[in-house]
Structures are given as structure tokens and as C-alpha cells.
Amino acid sequence: MSTIKHLPKDNLACGWYHTSAKRTPKPALTGNIAARFVVVGAGLTGLAAARQLGLRFPNDEIVLVEAQEVGFGTSGRNSGFAIDLPHDVGSDDYIGEINSARHQLRLQKQAQEIIKSVVAEHNIDCGLEHAGKYQAAIEPEGLAVLESYKSGLERLGESYTIIEQDELPQHLGTSFYKRALFTPGTILIQPSAYVKGAADSLPANVTLYENTAITSVDYGAKVTLGHAHGTIQADKLVLTNNAFASSFGFLKNRLLPIFTYASMTRPLNEEEQAALGGKSTWGIIPAHPFGTTLRRTPDNRLLVRNSMTFNPNGKCTDAHLKTAYQRHVQSYQNRFPMLPNVEFEYTWGGAMCLSRNHMTFFGELAPNVYGSLCCNGLGITRGTIGGHLLADWLAGDRNESIDYLLNAEKPCANPPEPLLSTGVNANLMLGQRKAGLEA
Template structure:
């Protein structure tokens, strides 16, 4: 019997969740349940795995279990970039090995295309826009990164456009950035609205239980998931719960639950929109990986996302959110002096699962347990793709992309505590400092 020592406990004001369509959560599980398939985690990976598994095995019931409400957790707390292109921060040109980069591009495109098709088929209202992304820089070091990235993207056949600072206000409204690399292909969306829509359009043979945190698990010939009001027994379990997989007994000491922090403004008035100018929808990724991600949304809000912290239990701390909200205000004021009266309406933390070597896990964890885990910050596209492809692999399919995922060495082993937390948080603080005005 495995005791689950940490459960999700996200803070209360994720802006995407509160500004998206309200829905009635599916009931929590009560009593005894048996099924062939069970999936833990109804984020992007779990939803994709459940959908594809149900399509691959139409006569089987697929049970999908979520500890909180769908759209409230990590999948609804990211910045809403469905990115196709690779971005290897460990390589000089941010692409590295061209063969691997091409496979990563193909993998991300699988996830992006899968989401586009589902959104179109079920008319999911999630502000999905093929807007591309701007990789933007404030200073000379950042501009050098943009030049290197442009060169790297050219190696895999991706066209880009370098935009001078004097022209950027026509794109972004703000004159804060000195140069930007525009990269077509990224889709911008409202992440919580997407996840809610995916959950409400699942095939009829998927049973979704929300607000059902698993407290114990028994691995045997069958897997028994135990919670406060009953238990669910399945022939096969799929873990799609990222950093929390370590609390289920797998990849211990290999996953790095890292929190980023976001704030979302109220909607801009028509006068404020005129003062800002630029395009009506855009997204900026910082040249420096520790800088600020900024978005202007389809419903005329501004998102600011920056600052990092690491907590191995996967649970945020309220004091950090309060501290980092001040960082958001400073970042906003630097970029948008024309919007002095605009306040943040929501602020929140959201976890991503990282690994030391930037590798995820895909495949079999135990004889009747599979996992698609650790997306390293690309949850929308990579999480969706790996969830779908894992369900296909279980159904007997093999292709080059599945083989590419199976060939991964998986996440590296990390140092023990307390050295791990001290080291990771020191790296995050130093990175934030070095980013300078990119924050």
C-alpha cells in the first residue's frame, strides 16, 4: 500500500479559471468502482489520454480522476501558449541537434493539431488564435539570443521575422522592447476555458470524477485507488499528474515541481485600448528564460507572468504569491506607462514539472502502470501529444514519434533534500537577477 503524502492545494484566484465559462463540476466518486482503465490527473495530458483511450477501446469504460475541479489546477494556470517550435536553452542556437529538434517540432505539432481539431469539432470557446509568438529582448544580451535562435530555427526550415524596436509599438503597443523575433505557428488561447471544454466534450465511455483526491494506492494484479469516500479498482493505471507522480511511488528524486506566478488585469476600456495601440492579440516570450511572459488577450486583458520558486511537495506558498505580485506590478509599469490606472484583477501561482536534463517520461512504469509525465514547460502541446500517443501505444500502435518518446532516457536523478531545494531555489533567484530588465 502506497500512502500519498502530498495532494494538490492551489491558491484561489487563477484568472483564467474565473474569467472563463462557469461549468458544473462532475460529481466526486463515492463507493466502489471497477473499470479496465483509470487515469489520474485531468489536465491536458490526462484529458488527451482519456479521449484517445476511449476512442481506441470504445467498448471499455475509462475512468478519469481529478483531485480538484477541472480547469482550476495547473493546466488552467499557464500562459496559454500552444507552442510548436523547439527551444533548447542548453544549446547555443536554442535548437541544438537538428534531427532531435525536427522530431520535437513534429511531436509538438501532433499536440497542436489534435487540440485544433477537437476545438473545431466541439466548438469550444477558448479564445484560440493563430497569432504566433514574439521572442522579445530589452538589452544587447537578449538581442544576441534572438539572433542565435533565428539562425537555429532556419536550420529546421522555419521562417521568422526580426522586428526592430522602432516598429514594435505597431505590434505590441509598448516601446519597451528593443528587438523581437516573430515566429509564426504558436497558437494563443485561454487555457482554463480550453481544459473545461475538453472535459465537457469527452466521449461517452469516459467517466470523469472531479474533487476526488487519491490518498492511498495499492499496486497488485490490479491497481486500487483509495480516497476518502471509496475506492476505484482498475486493470491498468495511467499517471498524468506530473510532479505528483513521485508521491505515487514513481520517478522519486527526478521531478522538479516549479511554480511560476501570473497576474491578469481587468478588461481594458476602449480609451485604454486606443492608448495602448498595437495588435488586438499577441504574446511575448522573453529572450532570457527568467524574464517576463506578457500577453494581450482576445478579451482585452494584459497578462504578466514571471518569478519562480521550487517546492518538492508540489504545493504553493501564499507568502510567495504576495511577494511576487509586486514584481508583476513593476513589470507592467515598465512596459505600459500609458495604462497607469489599470489594476490586476487576479493573481495566482501555477506549477510546471521540470527535470534536470529537460527530459520527460513516457511509457511503462510498472507491469500495469503507464505514465506521460514532466512536460518541461510545454504542457499544452507536449502534454496533449504525449497523452494521445500513450493511449495509441497502449492500443498497439507504433510510429516514429512514439519511438522517439520511448528512446528518451527520462528525467535525471537529483540530489537529496535539503540540498535539492537550496540548490534549485538559488539557481532560480540567480536567474531572475541575471534577467535584469527582461523581467
Template sequence: MSGWYGLLPPPKAPEVLRGRQKADWLIIGAGFAGLAAARRLSQLVPGDRIVVVDAQRVGWGAAGRNSGFMIDLPHELAGENYGGSQNHDRKRIRMNRAAIEFSAAAADEYGLQAFFVRAGKFHGAASDHGLGVLREFETHLTGLGEPFERLDGPQLKEITGSDFFIGGTFTPGTVMAQPAGFIRGVAEGLSSRVQLFENSPVISMRTGKLHTVKTAEGEITAPQLILTVNGHLESFGFFKKRLLHVFTYASMTRPLSKSEQAALGGEPHWGLISADPMGSTIRHTGDRIVVRNTFTYNPDMSTSEKQIKRIGAVHDQSFRARFPMLGDMPMEFRWGGHLCLSLNSAAAFGEVEDRVFVAGCCNGLGTVQGTLYGMLAADIAAGSDEPMVGDALNQPAPSRLYPEPLMSIGAPLKLWAMQRRAGKEL
């Protein structure tokens, strides 16, 4: 269980898909992409029956396991300073901000402001290497005409309570979400217009004039199908040997006592991303702190308690380095989350078969790019004239992975080298 899910009250009993049913639109996957697609369809074709099917409970899977940053700016995890080319990044910023505004409208409509806060984000540097990366990032932002604020170590200590950081950069456009709370709230908000079946994993799919999807206890047919299952697009037979499956990990403290909060100091709510893309992400959410770091290559799309425990020890070390005043703070939650990447940082998007549409491979930005490609999948499927559809379709498809054994050997080595480069930032 992720900490974000664990902080929420237990959900009501799930509705499981049973018997034979029909729908006008079927969406598989109830994460950020799937629910964005469902909400957009409810706006475009309000009289149609829209059904969403998920293998788990909403918010339990990857949608509720990320760090909760909905980032508007360039954020290339595979790069050295988050940026790409200026033309590419200008388009990406415009599209990311459209997704954030779509989510903001949902937060307003469904009363989810507690789970969706326009707080901005900090990048923190703990080393000269990190400061150098931030200067490159700031230069890139200047070229893009994007605002930022440069901070020194004492300024960051006023915010975080930690003297670990020697400098930082603040950018104002990021939304800080409680991801499990937000996505569960969106599902609840859509419940009067969209039918959701949970705990209903798909066991077979047949496409044709009518697409037929079977689960353990039911079957549903629909003429229009949207797959929003991110890396599990491979499980449905699409983008084989093109998707790179990576896990990252997080730990969340137990609630801090009032004396511990006083010893820490700083502000009670903030989110900080490392200057180096492979470094630690830290969030302070009132009386808890979350630390997220370490990436592993998991081509079978699963992790293990043993792997989470081993990486949890890295989290504890990173936590103590930043917050020595809190001693050996117990962690109440530890978890892993599945990311899907492509070698060329391209999304899996578009119509892959007749009336079968996909939105996935979010390259580590599932909150914002999942939302973006989910809503655009609905636009393209419904024949909307949304101009961003053309922008998305003009992007390259995920490139083929290297043949084995190059992937099994090379991917872990690449991740190890990138994390070693992060040094103290980890």
C-alpha cells in the same frame, strides 16, 4: 484562482467518485495529458469504459494556470536561447506539431475555436543582451529550416503598443489557448464517451492484476492505469529524487476601459515571450493583459499567498516598465502554477509497472508536451503501432537530482542567477 479560470462561467456541479466501481481504463489527472489520453483511448478502444479521476475541478490546477502558449518549436527553459541540438530539435518539432494537430482536431470537434487560436508568438528583446539571444535563436531556426520574421522596435510597438522592446522575432506555428477554457471544453466534449469524477483526490493506490484506487468516498478498480499527474508522479511513488518542482507566477489586469485601450494602442490579441527564457511573458487578450515571470523552487509542490503577493510586486514593476501609459493598473487575479522539470529536460514516460503507464514531467511545456505524452501513453497502453511511441521511449529518463543539501541550496541559486542574467528582459 487563475485569471483564466476566473473569466469562465461557473461550472456545473461536479460528479464525485462514490462507492465501488469498475472500469476498463482508469486515468488519474484531468489536465492536458489526462484528457489527451482519454480522448485517444476513446478512439482506440471505443467500446471500453474509460474513467478519469481528478483531485480538483477541471481547469483549476496546473492545466489552467499556464500562459496558454502551445509551442511547436524548441523551447528549452534551462537554455540560454531556447534551442538544443538540431537532430533533437527536429524530432521535438515533429512531435510537438502532432500534439498541436491532435488538440486542433479536438477544438474543431467540440467547438472550442474561441479558446484555440493559431496566432503564432512574438519574442521581444528589451536590451542588447536580448537581441543577442534572439540572433542566436534565429540562427538556430535557419539551421532547422524553420520560418521566422525579424521585427524592429517600431514594428513591435505597432503590435504591442509599447516602446519597451527594441527588436523581436515572430514565429508562426504557436497556438494561443485560453488554457482553462480549452481544457474544460475538452472535458465537456468527452463527456459522452468518458466518465469524469472531479473533487476526488486519490488517497491510496494498489497495483496488481487489477489496480485499485481509493478516494475519500469511493473506490475504483481497473486492469489498465494511466497516471497523468505531472510532478505528482512522486506522490504516487514514481521517479523519486528525479523531479524538480518549480513554480512560476502570473497576474491579470482588470478589464481595460475603452480610453485605456486607446491610450495603449497596438493590436488587441497577441502573445509575447521574452528573448531570455527567464524574462517576462506578456499576453494581451482583448481588454486584459497578463504578465508572467519569476520562478521559484518549491520541492513541497505548493506555494503561498505570501509568495504570490511578493512576486506580484515584481509583476507590477514589469508591467509599468512596458505600459507606462496605463499607470498603476490594478490586477484582478494573481496566481502561481506548478511546473515539473528534470535536470536533463527528459519527460517521465512509459510503462513503470505491469499495465501502469505514466506521462509527466513536461519541463514547462505542459500544454503541448502534456498533450503529446498523454496521447502516446494511450497508444502504448492500447498496443497502437504509432511510430512516435518508439521515439518517446528512446528518449532518456529523468536523471537523478543532486543529493541534499545541494538541491535545496543550488536550485534557488541557479534560478536566481538565470533570472539575474535576464536583466531588463524580466
């Protein structure tokens, strides 16, 4: 059996996790079991894959294993933007090659429909709102991005509204930004509440084991997975554990575990809400890729997300969290001078999985091993649709969406170490510096 070198261990203070409804995690696995399908990683992708496998293979047992608690990993740590539009940060206009953009748009809209139907069917209280998103700019570089993005959206035939500086406070309270481009299709969610709810409403033939890390693996006619108290034998293994798939021997040196960080305030009181003004909820993403994401949540907290670090072992340190917290305080003070006494209650980091060419992986990794991996920071919609369609494909379906994902370019190879770390760290430092006030 090969040992899994890196296991997830996220920090405790994730605001979304603590402010969503408490639930009792499903028991950890003890002893040896066998199943036709075993899905590793119960984030957005794994939950979507396991749900659909359960529905498509009603007579089979599906096992879903998660190293931590559901809602505690990256899928419960993100900023909650379920984005419909392509978000190609590798291209000047965020839209990129038009045919791929059209496929991405269709897939991501399909993902939104899946999320909405899971929420509606199972009555999941995750603050789902058709709020749209503001892409906001202050620096010349950010303003130029909005111009290109505008032409990209026109090429794609998608609607947008430009909102100028003097009108923005009516929307967002803050008068910090010079211009914003509003697109109506984004859905906002409380991410931890959504994944907790999705985990507690899986089909009856799906068994979820939480706090069960897969620590070793043996590939063969059947795949044997080791955990702390025994083994699981799988006819087919489905990997939905993002960058940790490299530890299972796949896409080695092609995935980049990049951490990003967020802080969340305590709820604003009525006086503070009046001092802020603007709409009661909103979400802002930065025009500059290294800028700051913001949300005003339905429970009247403000969320600030920025800062990125390259953590090849899949863990962030206290020093990373401290630096990110200091940046969050500065970004908050720049934007909300009218709320000087509102402190952050939570600060956390989470691992995204990026690739240098911004491509995802979908399909067969080895005989009897499949994966939907590397969401490139857009996992709410991309992970959901990737997991769902992987299950459909395993059930024998072929359609335009599946063919597009199977035939798409895969994550490209990275240069070897130490070149890789030097290059990625330099890029992150430079990018964050160039974001200027947008950070």
C-alpha cells in the same frame, strides 16, 4: 496501501478560470468501482489520454479522476501558448540537437492539430487564434539569445521575422523592447476554457470524477487506488499528474515541481486600448528564460507572468504570491507607462514539472502502470501529444513518434537534499537576477 503524501491545492484567484464560462463540475466519486483503465490527473495530458483511450477502446470503461476541478489546476493556469517549435532552454539556440528538434517539431505540430480538431468538433469557445509569438529582448543577454535562436531556426528550416525597436509599438503597443523575433506557428488559447471544454466533450465511455483526490495506492496484478469515499480497482493505471507522480512512488528525486506566477488586469476600456495601441491580441515570451511572458487577451486584459519558486510539496504560499504580485506590478509599470491606472484583478501560481536535463517521461513506470509526465513548461502541446500517443501505444500502435518518445532519454536523477533545494533555489535566484529588465 501506501499513502499519497502530497496533493494539489492551487490558490483561488486564477484569472483564466474565473473569466471562462462557468460549468458544473462532474460529481466526485463515492463508493468502490473497477475499470480497465484509470487515468489520474485531468489536465491537458490526462484529458488527451482519456479521450484517446475512450476512442481506441470503445467497449471498455475508462475512468478519469481529478483532485480539483477541471480548469482550476496548472493546465488552466498557464499562459496559453500552444507552441509548435522546440523550446530547449538547455541549449543556447533553443533548438538543440537537430534530430530531436525535428521530432519535437513534428510532435508539437501534431498536438496543435489535435487541439484544433477538439475545439472545432465540440465548438469550444477558448479564443483559439493562430497568432504566432514574439520572443522579445531588451538586455544584451536577451539580444544574444535572439541571435542564437535565429541560427537555430535556420538550421531547422523554420521561418521567422526580426522586428526592430521602432516598429515594435505597431505590433505590441509598448516601446519597451529593443528587438523581437516573431515566429508564426504558435497558437494562443484561453487555457482554462479549453480544458473545461475538453472535459465536457469526452467520449461516452469515459467517466470523469472531479474533486476526487487519489489518497492511497496499492500495486499488484491490479492497482487499487484509494479516495475519500472508497476505492477504484484498475487493470491499468495511467499517471498524468505531472510532478505529483513522485508521490505515487515513480521518478522519485527526478522531477522538480517549480511554480511560476501570473497576474491579469481588468479589461482595458476603449480609451486605454487607444492609449496602448498595437494589435488587438498578441503573446510575448521572453528571450531570457527567467524573463516575463505577456499577453493581450481577446477580452482586452493584459497578462504578466514571471517569477519561479521551488515547492517540493506541490503548493505555493501566500508569501510567494505576494512577492510575485510585487514583481508583476514592477514589470507591468516598466512596459505600460501609458496605462498607469489599470490594476490587476487576479494573481495566481501554478506548478510546472521540470527535470534538470529538460527531458519528459513517456512509457511504462511499472507492470500495469504507465505515464506521460514532466512537460518542462510546454504542456499545452507536449502534454496533449504525450497523452494521445500513450493511449495509441496502449492500443498496440508503434510508429516513429511513439518510438522516439519511448526511446528518448528520461528525466535524470537530482542530487539528494539538502543539496537539491540549495542548488535549485540558488539557480532560480541567480537566473531571475540575471534577467535584469527582462523580468
